[in-house]
Amino acid sequence: MPAAAKVARIAAKVVLIGLAAIALIVGVTWSFLQTRRGGELVRRLALPRVNAAIAGEIQLGRFAFGGDRLTFDDVVVTDPEGRPALRVARIDIAFSPLALLRRRVDIKRIDIRRPELALIQEPRGLNLARALAPRSSAAANGATSEPEAGPGRGGLAVDVRALRVNDGVIDYRAPADGDDDSGHLNITELAIRAIEAVSSARSMTGGGVAPASRSRRTASRSPRSIAMDSAV
Numbered sequence: 001m002p003a004a005a006k007v008a009r010i011a012a013k014v015v016l017i018g019l020a021a022i023a024l025i026v027g028v029t030w031s032f033l034q035t036r037r038g039g040e041l042v043r044r045l046a047l048p049r050v051n052a053a054i055a056g057e058i059q060l061g062r063f064a065f066g067g068d069r070l071t072f073d074d075v076v077v078t079d080p081e082g083r084p085a086l087r088v089a090r091i092d093i094a095f096s097p098l099a100l101l102r103r104r105v106d107i108k109r110i111d112i113r114r115p116e117l118a119l120i121q122e123p124r125g126l127n128l129a130r131a132l133a134p135r136s137s138a139a140a141n142g143a144t145s146e147p148e149a150g151p152g153r154g155g156l157a158v159d160v161r162a163l164r165v166n167d168g169v170i171d172y173r174a175p176a177d178g179d180d181d182s183g184h185l186n187i188t189e190l191a192i193r194a195i196e197a198v199s200s201a202r203s204m205t206g207g208g209v210a211p212a213s214r215s216r217r218t219a220s221r222s223p224r225s226i227a228m229d230s231a232v
Contacts, residue, residue, distance in 0.1 A: 030067070033065045034065050034066060034067060036064075038065065039062065039063045039064045039065055040062075040063070042063055042065065043060055043062070043063040046063075047060055052135065053134060053135060054131065054132055054133065054134065054135055055079075055080045055130055055131060055132075055133045055134070055135050056077060056078050056079050056080055056085070056130065056131025056132065056133075057077070057078045057082075057131075058075065058076070058077050059074075059075070059076040059077075059078070060072060060073075060074065060075055060076075061073045061074025061075075062074065067097070068094060068095060068096065068097055069092065069093065069094050069095070070091075070092070070093040070095070071090065071091070071092050071093075072088070072090065072091040072093075073089070073090050074088075074089065074090075075087070075088040075091060077128065077131050077132070078131060079127040079128070079130055079131040080130055080131065081127075083118070083120075083127065084118060085117065085118055085119065085120075085127045085128040085131050086115065086116070086117050086118070086128055086131075087114075087115070087116040087118075088112060088113070088114065088115045088116070089113045089114035089115075090111075090112075090113040090114070091110070091111070091112050091113075092109070092110070092111040092113075093107060093109070093110050093111075094107070094108040094109045094110075095107045095108060096108065103157065104157040104158075104159065105157065105158045105159070106159050106161075107158070107159065107160045107161065108161050108162065109161065109162040109163075109164070110160060110162070110163045110164070111164050111166075112163075112164070112165045112166070112168075113166050113167065114166065114167045114168070114169075115165060115168045115169070115190075116168070116169045116171075117168075117169070117170045117171065117172075118171050119170065119171065119172045119173070120172075120173050120174075120175070121172070121173070121174040121183070122175075160194075161195070162194065162195055163192065163193075163194040164192065164193055164194075165190060165191060165192035166191055167189065167190075167191070168187075168189075168190030168191065168192070169186075169187065169188050169190065170185070170186070170187040170190060171184075171185075171186050171187075172184070172185040172186075172187075173185075
């Protein structure tokens, strides 16, 4: 029995040393990811994989990880023809890392600064939707389609507590019979404030907001509130 007790003590020490080593590796990795070099490494590794999965292309000037915050600078989304459909100066996302352990994406705040949308409605669909469509679906039929959820597939719960959009611009065109000026809508100085804007058990969903001409519209239903200010 003394031998068994000795083996148990040695095994316990080995386990503790192993856990300490894992904690050290996780801590060093977590700290490294928060550096400029760590953010650049994530950008170089993740961006090609994202672009390989969509029909269009996403360009990202800089990515930064702050532990509980993600920052994306100089974001450009181009459609399959290479035309810019979306430009964003900066996207800041504050979230709870611990909530991920409970299969919940708890986003405390999303700040979107100076988004510029150049939307074109074509027979093949909206250029931004085609840009973000899965590459396989776009190659198969040239149309936008959503992947079907597999039977019994679980999803992450997503909560967005606050959304803020500043200095937005939307330029929408729906050319008809070769006339580029027909069906043209331009919205500038777009600002959106939303509290508890999104809450979904499986995926993130959102609602459309009608443009206002130098006016302010607020729609509230506890605990959700959305306010928008824009110029047409």
